[in-house]
Amino acid sequence: MARTPSPTARTRKRRPSLTVDRAEVFERVKKFFDMGIAAHDTSREIRLQRYAKLRMWTEGKDWPWPNASDIPLPDILEKSLRTQDTIHNAVMSTRPPISPTALNPADKEREEVVDKLIDHQIFVEQNGEKVVGDLADAYTNDGVFTAFIPWVKEFREVSDVIKHARIPDEVLPREHFRAILRQQFPEMRDLEEKSNGWDYEFKAVEESGGDLKHRVSFFTDDRQRVEMVIQKEAKVYDGPRVIVKDYEDVIHPPRCENLQPPSPSNPHGAPHVILVDHPTVDEVMRLHKSKFYDLMTNEEANELGTRRKSPQGIEDEEEEQRDVFEGANEDMRPDFAREQNKLTRLLCFDIFDLDNDGIAEDVIFWVLLEPKLVVKAKLLTEMFPSNPPRRPFAEATFLPVRGRRLGISLPELVEPLHDAWKTILDQSIDAGTITNAPFFFYRQTGSVKPEVLTLSPGEGYPVGDPQRDVQFPKIGDPQAQAFGLNLSTMISQMEERLAVIGSFQFGQVPAGQSTALRTIGGMAMLAGQGEARPERILRRFFSGLSEIWAQIHELNQVFLPRNKVIRISGGLEKSKDPFVRIAGASAIKGRFQFTFSANVFNTSKMALQQSLGALIGLYTSPIALQAGLVDQGGIYRLYRDFGKAFGQDA
Numbered sequence: 001m002a003r004t005p006s007p008t009a010r011t012r013k014r015r016p017s018l019t020v021d022r023a024e025v026f027e028r029v030k031k032f033f034d035m036g037i038a039a040h041d042t043s044r045e046i047r048l049q050r051y052a053k054l055r056m057w058t059e060g061k062d063w064p065w066p067n068a069s070d071i072p073l074p075d076i077l078e079k080s081l082r083t084q085d086t087i088h089n090a091v092m093s094t095r096p097p098i099s100p101t102a103l104n105p106a107d108k109e110r111e112e113v114v115d116k117l118i119d120h121q122i123f124v125e126q127n128g129e130k131v132v133g134d135l136a137d138a139y140t141n142d143g144v145f146t147a148f149i150p151w152v153k154e155f156r157e158v159s160d161v162i163k164h165a166r167i168p169d170e171v172l173p174r175e176h177f178r179a180i181l182r183q184q185f186p187e188m189r190d191l192e193e194k195s196n197g198w199d200y201e202f203k204a205v206e207e208s209g210g211d212l213k214h215r216v217s218f219f220t221d222d223r224q225r226v227e228m229v230i231q232k233e234a235k236v237y238d239g240p241r242v243i244v245k246d247y248e249d250v251i252h253p254p255r256c257e258n259l260q261p262p263s264p265s266n267p268h269g270a271p272h273v274i275l276v277d278h279p280t281v282d283e284v285m286r287l288h289k290s291k292f293y294d295l296m297t298n299e300e301a302n303e304l305g306t307r308r309k310s311p312q313g314i315e316d317e318e319e320e321q322r323d324v325f326e327g328a329n330e331d332m333r334p335d336f337a338r339e340q341n342k343l344t345r346l347l348c349f350d351i352f353d354l355d356n357d358g359i360a361e362d363v364i365f366w367v368l369l370e371p372k373l374v375v376k377a378k379l380l381t382e383m384f385p386s387n388p389p390r391r392p393f394a395e396a397t398f399l400p401v402r403g404r405r406l407g408i409s410l411p412e413l414v415e416p417l418h419d420a421w422k423t424i425l426d427q428s429i430d431a432g433t434i435t436n437a438p439f440f441f442y443r444q445t446g447s448v449k450p451e452v453l454t455l456s457p458g459e460g461y462p463v464g465d466p467q468r469d470v471q472f473p474k475i476g477d478p479q480a481q482a483f484g485l486n487l488s489t490m491i492s493q494m495e496e497r498l499a500v501i502g503s504f505q506f507g508q509v510p511a512g513q514s515t516a517l518r519t520i521g522g523m524a525m526l527a528g529q530g531e532a533r534p535e536r537i538l539r540r541f542f543s544g545l546s547e548i549w550a551q552i553h554e555l556n557q558v559f560l561p562r563n564k565v566i567r568i569s570g571g572l573e574k575s576k577d578p579f580v581r582i583a584g585a586s587a588i589k590g591r592f593q594f595t596f597s598a599n600v601f602n603t604s605k606m607a608l609q610q611s612l613g614a615l616i617g618l619y620t621s622p623i624a625l626q627a628g629l630v631d632q633g634g635i636y637r638l639y640r641d642f643g644k645a646f647g648q649d650a
Helices: 022-039 041-054 075-092 105-123 128-141 173-184 281-289 298-306 317-326 410-436 478-499 520-529 532-559 605-619 622-626 632-645
Strands: 099-102 144-148 151-164 188-193 199-205 211-220 226-240 243-245 273-277 345-352 361-368 373-379 393-397 399-401 404-408 564-567 579-582 592-595
Touching: 022 041, 022 273, 022 345, 022 361, 022 373, 041 075, 041 410, 075 128, 075 410, 075 478, 075 532, 099 105, 105 128, 105 532, 105 564, 105 579, 105 592, 128 144, 128 243, 128 410, 128 532, 144 404, 144 532, 151 532, 173 188, 173 199, 173 211, 173 226, 226 532, 281 298, 281 373, 393 399, 393 404, 393 532, 410 478, 532 592, 605 632
Parallel strands: none
Antiparallel strands: 099 592, 144 243, 144 393, 151 226, 188 199, 199 211, 211 226, 273 345, 345 361, 361 373, 399 404, 564 579
16 A cells, blocks of 8 residues: 655655555465365266276276276266367467457558467467367366466576686786676666676667666686676566466355356355465465565575475375376475475455455465465556456356356266176176186085186096086176177267267267268268367367466556567468567457357368368459459468468478
């Protein structure tokens, strides 16, 4: 909050964080966290078992005998991977996948710049292909993906060593060093020389207008050549970052439809949302040193080295399960590496009455759980400016449940049939095992010795009266086993209809449909019959991508650095310069609606080739050219997309 200045004061510094009762805020956030963990405890356990089935993890069975059949069925994994690949191909087949449409006529000329800028920030500045893959994985296997989109500005200290000629005899070292600095950094300012004349500090202006602090020290080697050691802050990242949050790391009240604040226009919003992550002590110390965590005192920061993530039953059980199957142990970190100790950080988006006027404001609290510290508090729109105000989340649900944010995932959809199928297969394998090596009975008073016998194929055992001394009971019914196999086929067909993934989607000819696939028209008609649900699932995913694009645009309008240079990828005539310089945030300001045109044809190269081939014949016809329906650039992009559909990215 602002401090009250004197009437004659000419400066008034503003405190970065809000003034809050830190103990009260910590107890509030901790209570929200504990309630969220308890509310989803049962669902986490069920999901953990479902995840094990997805990964084909089995524990082994001891019934009806030890090491009985426990076959790992790949049906859930197979359908999950196919769905993820379909979604990923639909996004990556066209760049950019989301396009802005100006809501104001004055902003129409900025559409192209906004379009190319966000595409560059997602697919070039960060690994956009991996981001899309993570989103598709969470969307399919968790039933909902949650993307957190902050603006990240990160610096790291680096050192460079540059060699120069020896110091001339007629020149003082100080004069020689200053000449080197003026030549190396012509735009340096605030040059400060240390007492020895060999060490210097100054600021160098970035291309985007910011200042970076440099520390330069001069040395001489064995041949008296000058070595200039430059220590400076290098910008690692400066832009929007799409962070895909794990299912367990997003905590909110159960009866919510989305993560935005509740309001008359959003009656089923979330009153609070907590994002959980585990930073290292070193990361927290860096944020404190940069004064981002401005509520943390130096004494509190110095005590962090003794803190470690506490095992209070709130650990990510899925991660622990992965560690067990991979033979890893996350907690095996040496005590001396204290800067690598991890803490639990809670980023709480809350509605909180700051000034006791009865009206709650949208705020954000940064809380460290183990040391019980609130390290930062800010208003929502100060950290994530947007109009209208919104939390920096994007989400999409695989199969929505009305009134609930957490929808139905593909593993949940297929799991009951998976369990039935696995039971039938295990029983069939066990029946085959006991039929091939059945148990038997023998007469104690007969010629067979009273001991446990293990029979092997092709071996003979001498018995006085085989017909009466030994008896093998008739086990199993061939008709029952045939019934089980037929039932397995029916369950497989049910799964295909439920998940809309069958032989046709795997490049195979479905049984009884070979005639329909002999012509292009028949193939298109057959594919069109199964488009309804896959296309709707695809559209829901792209709606979530549209939210990501919209949030990035809101951040760009405030935080975009000056003289931003981007490279345009794809769809550009070879005669044009692929590099574009954006003067600043004012060049992209405006209100835009982010839309998409993806459909099922984006997911199939064959369907895309056929559709583009038909469009080429239509748009390059004489009447279309004479009517001006397409220009030279449009023809170039059309042929380029056609080549990409055949795998030629030229």
